[in-house]
Amino acid sequence: MRLLLIEDDLPLADALQRALRAEGFAVDHLASGKQAVLALESGEADAVILDLGLPDMDGLDVLKRVRERRIATPILILTARDSTLDKIKGLDVGADDYLVKPFDVSELLARIRVISRRLGTMPDTQIQLGPVTLDTLGHRLLVQGEQVTLSRREYMLAKALMENAGRIQSRQQLETRLYEWGEEVASNAVEVHIHHLRKKLPEGFIHTVRGVGYTVNK
Incomplete structure (x- = not known):
């Protein structure tokens, strides 16, 4: 399974890439929302981990543009925005899951495994x-x-x-x-x-x- 990580916090991105690669995933990383939209249009990613606080555009706008273009790639939001309203907004815009920072990496991995099973790329453990x-x-x-x-x-x-x-x-x-x-x-x-x-x-x-x-x- 190939993951696209969109995160501008480079130390966090590096740590996540190491953890995900250790799980057997191929991981590509971007720190820009505009680059993320272009990358998702290529269709290479199986699933996306998306930070909302990106430097060039809000992550929700990335999500909106992607869904408006009928790109159905599963997207898991990873953000410090922890209010119930924020979670509802993210899910309504088109996110498949929503995880609040700080988080436990084991929980993130478990949520990605759920997405994998939905996609059929990981039918069982x-x-x-x-x-x-x-x-x-x-x-x-x-x-x-x-x-x-x-x-x-x-x-x-x-x-x-x-x-x-x-x-x-x-x-x-x-x-x-x-x-x-x-x-x-x-x-x-x-x-x-x-x-x-x-x-x-x-x-x-x-x-x-x-x-x-x-x-x-x-």
């Missing part, structure tokens, strides 16, 4: 396919009950494939799940990660659909 189990809460992959050590990219790749079991994922789709804006991506990066991941999974678990992409069976 545990996905079992034959002898392989993905525990998205514990960030673990188990083969026949034994935990397998994965790099961050390998975990994200396993998650992307297993959440979409039965559906072919192209190299471009997988790159979008694994890499963020500005990251240099080698032309064979996905193939290299697939190669290493295959060594840690049962033989034949990941299937190559030549010229199209990769898949795992349901």
